[in-house]
Amino acid sequence: IAAAFGWGAGDVFVRRAMFGARPEAVTVVVAGMVLSILAVLVVVTGGFAVPEASFLVATAVMGLLTWLTGNLLYFHGMQRAGVVVVAPILGMIPIFSIALAVTLGGERPSVATLAGALAIVTGVAVVLTDRRRVLR
Numbered sequence: 001i002a003a004a005f006g007w008g009a010g011d012v013f014v015r016r017a018m019f020g021a022r023p024e025a026v027t028v029v030v031a032g033m034v035l036s037i038l039a040v041l042v043v044v045t046g047g048f049a050v051p052e053a054s055f056l057v058a059t060a061v062m063g064l065l066t067w068l069t070g071n072l073l074y075f076h077g078m079q080r081a082g083v084v085v086v087a088p089i090l091g092m093i094p095i096f097s098i099a100l101a102v103t104l105g106g107e108r109p110s111v112a113t114l115a116g117a118l119a120i121v122t123g124v125a126v127v128l129t130d131r132r133r134v135l136r
Contacts, residue, residue: 007090011083014075023075031067088127091120 017026042048051059077086095117101107109117 008087011078011087015078015083018075018079023072023079026075027072030071085128088124091124094120
């Protein structure tokens, strides 16, 4: 719940920041702040061992997809349409996670997981097609 609150509050503050800055600049500042805070935490907690190459590759791909592509496109969407319209689309993240886990990770979702995914898609569709709510 605290993480969801943090994401929600972050969206509102990012949207406010974009009234005076481009999404690219906001992405750089946010990524820089996260890197700085995590670097301090690593030093304070004793650091970490030198990672294997496979870890570095996987982490680089994740960073490219989430921080660069995901956040940049998300911030562009928030700048154009606002938090109320764009934030519910993040509800689709589990759908893509499940699909990629099946296709790339060889995982097999349960019936309950698939039912939950259907509920998510339905919920996002309802939120995004409620024209009275979206156009406020």
